[in-house]
Amino acid sequence: MSDQPVAPVPPFEPPYYTVVFTSLRTEPDHGHDDGYDGTADLMDELVTTVPGFLAVESARTPGGLGITVGYFRDADAIKQWRGRAEHRTAQRRGREEWYEKYAVHIAKVERSYGFERGA
Template identity: 55%
Template sequence: MSDHRMAPVSLPVAAHEPPYYAVVFTSVRSEAEGDDGYDRAAERLGELVKDIPGFLGEDAARTPGGLGVTVAYFRDLAGIEEWRRHQEHRAAKEYGREHWYERYSLHIARVEHSHGFERARG
């Protein structure tokens, strides 16, 4: 069994008042040598998406074997479309197809229910 305490973890995105949308991006990285700018691009895109109206946050995880899952949350479909058309995002997607990914899938789902839990610290 793995020790989850050793992995860097960010807090999950808080529950929001539904309805809203979840964009689920699941990817498998290519076996190319090195990072090839991936981490820098991911950080840059993570900052840019915050300026999209209706963006609520994102959760992301990657396994050592290269499987990644990112879930971005948006208030409405208009925000998703604006992000899809964003010039730097489009350029990164094109570069990713050529260099970073073996495959990926994208799913957009409407969130009908949302709640959260946080253990009380005492």
């Protein structure tokens, strides 16, 4: 997760798709993340190369719940991301090392709007 300014992703022109990844991390061994942060940064970088990728945003609660939402123009873009070798390797490590549990929700967005004070 990068050090980008904190702001919501703006609305996109529908239809588009979201991939919502919610997770609960394992306890890192001896305070080390075992490559988790570096892999998360790499995934944030690589997903931007997928044709049809729109944006990504992530947050983690103090209790440890992580939420990452990826925004994609179409289902084919999601399929391309899912098939990337580096992403599949990160998924495997996630199941083996980094997550107690996770869930993935994929949805087609048919309505999108926002608000910004002073805009």
